[in-house]
Amino acid sequence: MTDQVDRILEQWSTEKPDLDVSPMAVIGRLSRTALAVESRLAATFARYGLDASSFDVLATLLRSGAPYRISPAALARDAMISTSAVAQRLNKLQTRGLVSREANPDDGRGILVALTDAGKRLIDAALAPHVETERTITQILSDDEQSLLVGLLQRINAAATHGLNESAQRTQVASANDELSDPK
Amino acid sequence: MTDQVDRILEQWSTEKPDLDVSPMAVIGRLSRTALAVESRLAATFARYGLDASSFDVLATLLRSGAPYRISPAALARDAMISTSAVAQRLNKLQTRGLVSREANPDDGRGILVALTDAGKRLIDAALAPHVETERTITQILSDDEQSLLVGLLQRINAAATHGLNESAQRTQVASANDELSDPK
DNA sequence: CTATTATAGCTAAGTGCTTAGCAATTGATA
DNA sequence: TATCAATTGCTAAGCACTTAGCTATAATAG
Numbered sequence: 001m002t003d004q005v006d007r008i009l010e011q012w013s014t015e016k017p018d019l020d021v022s023p024m025a026v027i028g029r030l031s032r033t034a035l036a037v038e039s040r041l042a043a044t045f046a047r048y049g050l051d052a053s054s055f056d057v058l059a060t061l062l063r064s065g066a067p068y069r070i071s072p073a074a075l076a077r078d079a080m081i082s083t084s085a086v087a088q089r090l091n092k093l094q095t096r097g098l099v100s101r102e103a104n105p106d107d108g109r110g111i112l113v114a115l116t117d118a119g120k121r122l123i124d125a126a127l128a129p130h131v132e133t134e135r136t137i138t139q140i141l142s143d144d145e146q147s148l149l150v151g152l153l154q155r156i157n158a159a160a161t162h163g164l165n166e167s168a169q170r171t172q173v174a175s176a177n178d179e180l181s182d183p184k
Numbered sequence: 185m186t187d188q189v190d191r192i193l194e195q196w197s198t199e200k201p202d203l204d205v206s207p208m209a210v211i212g213r214l215s216r217t218a219l220a221v222e223s224r225l226a227a228t229f230a231r232y233g234l235d236a237s238s239f240d241v242l243a244t245l246l247r248s249g250a251p252y253r254i255s256p257a258a259l260a261r262d263a264m265i266s267t268s269a270v271a272q273r274l275n276k277l278q279t280r281g282l283v284s285r286e287a288n289p290d291d292g293r294g295i296l297v298a299l300t301d302a303g304k305r306l307i308d309a310a311l312a313p314h315v316e317t318e319r320t321i322t323q324i325l326s327d328d329e330q331s332l333l334v335g336l337l338q339r340i341n342a343a344a345t346h347g348l349n350e351s352a353q354r355t356q357v358a359s360a361n362d363e364l365s366d367p368k
Numbered sequence: 369c370t371a372t373t374a375t376a377g378c379t380a381a382g383t384g385c386t387t388a389g390c391a392a393t394t395g396a397t398a
Numbered sequence: 399t400a401t402c403a404a405t406t407g408c409t410a411a412g413c414a415c416t417t418a419g420c421t422a423t424a425a426t427a428g
Contacts, residue, residue: 073406
């Protein structure tokens with residue numbers, strides 16, 4: 001059974017026969033699979049008037065436990081986005097009455113994001129269906145296979161993250177770029 | 185070794201002990217791993233003045249083989265984006281002189297996107313380093329483990345894609361949404 | 369042949385992210 | 399204690415995508 005990635009690999013082996021492009025088989029499928037899963041999950045979110053970003057905020061508040069209050073900075077860390085993106089997500093959710101902003105009694109600079117009653121009802125209703133959608137996808141694998149997959153993903157993740165903070169990666173390759181002079 | 189996903193699962197088991205959230209272990213790691221890989225690849229693209237989107241277009245043209253000409257529609261299918269997004273990517277690349285637009289002799293409506301000499305030189309220079317970066321990540325796994333991972337991802341992909349075009353998924357859950365009345 | 373429908377590529381407007389830069393408060397240092 | 403630095407959360411502007419809607423050409427039906 002040949003898929004899109006197979007076709008891409010075939011093209012490369014024709015055009016660049018000396019280049020071993022086997023890493024693309026892994027990484028290409030990784031991104032495409034993540035995309036397919038995302039798009040499947042979006043359908044469930046939409047049934048509750050949510051998208052992945054909004055669900056993420058509400059779910060993070062819910063699983064933090066009563067009294068369902070956390071700082072925007074914590075939300076940003078958890079979702080791996082900028083605090084600016086969090087502020088914009090909160091603006092939307094607050095307009096819909098799903099979260100509220102309260103002063104942080106322990107820090108005059110900060111606030112606490114609180115789940116409103118409506119927000120709690122909505123995320124309580126959406127959570128189980130969401131997990132069911134996820135289970136629909138993952139149950140194609142046995143428990144052992146799932147553990148295996150998780151282990152492989154963790155190792156890939158570690159390999160990808162390794163050395164990302166090294167400064168040498170900002171080196172310019174001037175010679176290959178001469179004719180471009182992209183002036184911005 | 186506990187990671188971010190482990191912490192999230194622990195929170196859920198405390199807050200919703202009756203809910204089996206094990207699917208999150210798989211899907212959470214899938215998205216986060218894809219993200220980490222993406223971000224690692226971006227560093228290599230940047231060394232050549234490119235981002236993933238631009239690299240994608242140039243690489244697609246290159247692997248199509250001489251005379252390195254394909255239609256915007258084909259580019260859109262390949263990259264899984266809208267033809268409008270392709271047009272905008274092409275505007276940028278054309279401004280930089282990396283691709284050009286030519287009339288399609290076989291279809292008066294269409295055009296052909298052509299790799300310029302500068303574009304060919306740049307993608308020829310960037311391709312091998314990119315694949316090397318990918319290999320740096322994937323070589324953490326043995327060949328057998330890579331095949332295993334690919335097989336598991338393909339099955340997850342198939343499960344996620346399955347039934348995505350069914351109309352029943354647009355059903356509204358009105359009762360849970362009453363208090364929201366998000367008017368758009 | 370003409371009228372209709374479908375296709376190809378584009379711009380415009382809207383969305384959600386990013387980085388840059390702001391005001392306010394807190395923490396660290398002399 | 400006064401000052402300087404770091405942190406917090408925000409808006410503004412820029413960027414890459416989306417959908418909607420446009421024009422032009424091609425394919426189809428009568």
